[in-house]
Amino acid sequence: MSSKDVILGRVRAALRDTPTPEPVVRDYRRSFPAADLELLVDRLVDYRATVHRVAADAVAASVSGITGGTVVVPPGLPLGWRPPGALPDDGLAPDRIAAADAVLTAAAVAVAETGTIVLDASPDQGRRIITLLPDVHIVVLRPDQVVASVPEAVARLDPARPLTWISGPSATSDIELNRVEGVHGPRHLHVLLLER
Amino acid sequence: MRIALFVTCLADTLFPEAAKATVRLLERLGHEVVFPVEQTCCGQMHVNTGYQPEALPLVRNYVSTFAGYDVIVAPSGSCVGSIRHQHPAVAAAAGQAGLAARAHDVGARTYELSELLVDVLGVEDVGACFPHRVTYHPTCHSLRMIRVGDKPLRLLRHVRGLELIELPDAEQCCGFGGTFALKNAETSAAMLADKMTAVESTGAPICTAGDASCLMHIGGGLRRAGSPVRTLHLAEILAAT
Amino acid sequence: MTTFLGMPATAPRGVGHLRGDEPFPRAAHTALADGQLRRNLRHATTTIRAKSGRVIAELPDWQELRSAGSAIKADVLSRLPELLERLEARVTERGGVVHWAADANEANAIVTELVRRTGAERVIKVKSMATQEIALNEALEAAGIQPVETDLAELIVQLGQDRPSHILVPAIHRNRSEIRDIFLRAMPGVDPGLTDDPPALAAAARRYLRETFLSTRVAISGANFGIAETGTLAVVESEGNGRMCLTLPETLITVMGIEKVVPAWTDLEVFLQLLPRASTGERMNPYTTMWTGVTPGDGPQNFHLVLLDNGRSAVLADRVGRQALHCIRCSACLNVCPVYERTGGHAYGSVYPGPIGAVLSPQLTGVEDNASLPFASSLCGACFDACPVKIDIPSILVHLRNQAPHPPAEKAVMRAAAYAMSRPRLYARAQRAAKLARIAGRRGRALPPPLSGWTAARDLPEVPRQTFRDWWAAR
Structure with a gap:
């Protein structure tokens, strides 16, 4: 007999005579007003991310203003956003990504209430590894990608894609439960919030 | 109103002044207090120490003693919590659905003193006078089991001459916990030490609460430490004129 | 005869970290005498209580979210077999391999064999309660495989040859200067001029682990949630060590307790609001990774999911006690517990300390093996109020006290x-x-x-x- 049969047999035995539980009532907030971009900015700043409000045609220049070094970009990133000398990820080896100064990506969705940006590995965001190893992550966010709440973000996302939820730079609370920014992930998060 | 008093075994035996004060207070407010002599103990100590079957006759005794009364008061948030929440569960676990239903009904008519005064009798100013500085410790079961909220504080704020001094970290447990104080005596004492520090930091000479059990613990610690701070049951302050 | 199908079984003796060496009051005696420990715990729990309280107060629907979280978990438990089989099917469809482990010994054997097949001599680990519970590190070491803990607090514990004392922050019992001393003593290549400034300590861990992340081919993780509907696994973390482990290696092995399955993708909208606010007191934790099977060209190309019972079915068999399986390991109950604050986590013996440990450990092992834990509480009720999935811990404690052996006198x-x-x-x-x-x-x-x-x-x-x-x- 397989362990699967053993476990499921035990679980069924444990549940014998169990009444059907109450139906799940979802009376928490599920409809929301339009996302408040100021709230998103406030939350991001609270996490010590840096927010830049920029025009769509000023992305590349803004990136150059943040870093003069090597910037990895995913293969599907709009050409107009790429700073001069950008290094497209065509299957770069990990050590080359780690040696880059920054990574520039788009995003899938952002949550104003929590200051969260979600990447879904679409062509303009790339493989998960490229946003992990460089010390600076620059994310371009369109206003229409910002939702007010977590439930709206969950509804917009496709679970079949690998998802990375990012709320500020890498941090830890492991020393005396105080938040310290900057451990293994990028220590600096810049958000370029495009103007409407 | 005719109000049946459940005195609680602890107040009956060790803290009768709290129970007498409850009687005087309610009579002063124009109510009739009756004391059904068949009452004994709510059985909370048995339930909380793992002797649930042994508590069943105590539940039955409570229910039969008080079934005939519309309003029952006890000067203890902890005992009321046990009566309201544990009695039906003890009866149900013993397969006694009828007793569980009756226990539920009687429990719903059993009130902690501040609940009775504010919710049932609709008074916050009980006409008391107590010209002292007082700090109030909200006991855990009053706070989190029966949720008396700020009712005791509202009553205390109306007492003439009383200066209420806020207790730091008031909602932290004093460390009593029934047989916890014996089985985990050192942890209990560590919690007590912090509670005593908080009480003494207020400078109030009197610490009050709605449970004689917690007061026995805090008061016993203060006395052992030679502290001048006294403990006094909420009923005793509200009965003072 | 169907008895061979097996009745719910407790976690076996002789393996894992669910049983302490001495009863709670005796273990607490040692902790209570340690003034530094008392100060560290008081400082840490006071800090987190204040933070958590502030961000919880921001949500007008916190109570509704708690109720929904509790109801979803109750629903999960009531149809656990169906949900587990669905999760298995979805993970398998997406290129993962699902293994079933009846207990700690079987889980350790499965993981050890999977690592051995890759030829790797070292694995990187994301902090995981399930793997601590089964003492996977010890099993790997016995097989000649070096497990490297990558969570900062776990690293502090591992380098200090210490035991974890908190679900979320295993090194909560250490303050900054103690952590510096451990790093100076045990971290290879550490800067001898290291200060006790927290950012400097975090940077030292970053430098130390960087090369290990890039050169290790196998990672082992736990899972916060496994979604039956989609086969998606989720790991919630802060430092990025989780992302490293879940992204860089060729092979990922995830050990997940069977109670961690949730029915639907949508259910994450509840738990992703509850967990960070109750846990670290943040509106959202810095990083959450979600993956479904294997994604060609992105992340580990070999994914194994090990579903672990190890006593959970025994917990499930108890109608009152089973709600302990709702736990999402946020540790809010530890942070508000006046007993935990004085004694710390080691006194509880098990990897699950605090109020939730006092109800979970005795049920996983059988009450006789953790008989003092149900009594390690003043029943003050602060844990119940703090629990984001509304586990009535005081009622379970009282219930378990009835099952504990009583002294004859x-x-x-x-x-x-x-x-x-x-x-x-x-x-x-x-x-x-x-x-x-x-x-x-x-x-x-x-x-x-x-x-x-x-x-x-x-x-x-x-x-x-x-x-x-x-x-x-x-x-």
Whole structure:
């Protein structure tokens, strides 16, 4: 007999005579007003991310203003956003990504209430590894990608894609439960919030 | 109103002044207090120490003693919590659905003193006078089991001459916990030490609460430490004129 | 005959970290005497309580979210077989391999064999309660495989040859200067001029682990959630070590307790609001990774999911106690617990400390193997109020106390008391006899055990001359 049969047999035995539980009532907030971009900015700043409000045609220049070094970009990133000398990820080896100064990506969705940006590995965001190893992550966010709440973000996302939820730079609370920014992930998060 | 008093075994035996004060207070407010002599103990100590079957006759005794009364008061948030929440569960676990239903009904008519005064009798100013500085410790079961909220504080704020001094970290447990104080005596004492520090930091000479059990613990610690701070049951302050 | 299908079984003895070496009161004695530990715990729990309270107050629907979280978990438990089989099917469809482990020994054997097949001699680990519970690190070491903990607090514990003492922050019992001392002593290549500044300590861990992340081919993780509907696994973290482990290696092995399955993708909208606010007191934790099977060209190309029972079915069999399986490992109950704050996590013996540990560990092992834990609480109820999935911990504690073995002397006293208290006249007579205790009750007089526990720190009240009952009769 397989362990699967053993476990499921035990679980069924444990549940014998169990009444059907109450139906799940979802009376928490599920409809929301339009996302408040100021709230998103406030939350991001609270996490010590840096927010830049920029025009769509000023992305590349803004990136150059943040870093003069090597910037990895995913293969599907709009050409107009790429700073001069950008290094497209065509299957770069990990050590080359780690040696880059920054990574520039788009995003899938952002949550104003929590200051969260979600990447879904679409062509303009790339493989998960490229946003992990460089010390600076620059994310371009369109206003229409910002939702007010977590439930709206969950509804917009496709679970079949690998998802990375990012709320500020890498941090830890492991020393005396105080938040310290900057451990293994990028220590600096810049958000370029495009103007409407 | 005719109000049946459940005195609680602890107040009956060790803290009768709290129970007498409850009687005087309610009579002063124009109510009739009756004391059904068949009452004994709510059985909370048995339930909380793992002797649930042994508590069943105590539940039955409570229910039969008080079934005939519309309003029952006890000067203890902890005992009321046990009566309201544990009695039906003890009866149900013993397969006694009828007793569980009756226990539920009687429990719903059993009130902690501040609940009775504010919710049932609709008074916050009980006409008391107590010209002292007082700090109030909200006991855990009053706070989190029966949720008396700020009712005791509202009553205390109306007492003439009383200066209420806020207790730091008031909602932290004093460390009593029934047989916890014996089985985990050192942890209990560590919690007590912090509670005593908080009480003494207020400078109030009197610490009050709605449970004689917690007061026995805090008061016993203060006395052992030679502290001048006294403990006094909420009923005793509200009965003072 | 279907008995061979197996009745719910507790976690086996002789493996794992669910049982302590000594009863709680004795272990607490050591902790209570450690002033530094008391200060560290008080500082940390006070900090997190304030933070968590602030961000919870921002959500107008916190109570509704708690109720929904609790209801979803109750629903999960009631149809666990169906959900587990669905999760298995979805993970398999997406290129993952699902293994079933009835207990710690089987889980350790499965993981060890999977690592051995890759030829790797070292694995990187994301902090995981399940792998701590089964003592996977010890099993790997015995097989010649080096497990490297990558979570900062786990690293502090591992380098300090210490034991974890908190679900979320395993090194909560250490302050910054103790952490610096551990790093200076045990971290290869550490800068000897390292200060105890927290950012400097975090940077030292970053430098130390960077090369290990890039050069290790196998990672082992736990999972916060496994979604039956989609086959998606989720790991919630802060530092990025989780992302490293879940992204860089060729092979990922995830060990997940069977109770961690949730029905639908949508259910994450509840738990992703509850967990970070209750746990680290943040609106959202810095990083959450979600993956479904294998994604070609992105992340590990070999994914194994190990579903672990190890006593969970036994917990499930108890109608009152099973709600302990709702736990999402946020540790809010530890942070508000006045007992935990004084004793710390080691006193609980098990990897699951604090209030949730006091109800979960005895159920996973059978109460007889953790008999002192249900009593390690004053039943103050702060844990129930703090729990984001509304586990009624005080009620489970009381329930488990009924299953615990009682000392014979106590049993005799409690029975006699119950006998007298259910007979009003006998009770009144016994009460009068209590006046005899007045002699014993004199200030400072010590009583024999177990009452000596009382008189060690407190005076007994003076026994009054007249009971209330007698006063009433004489009125």
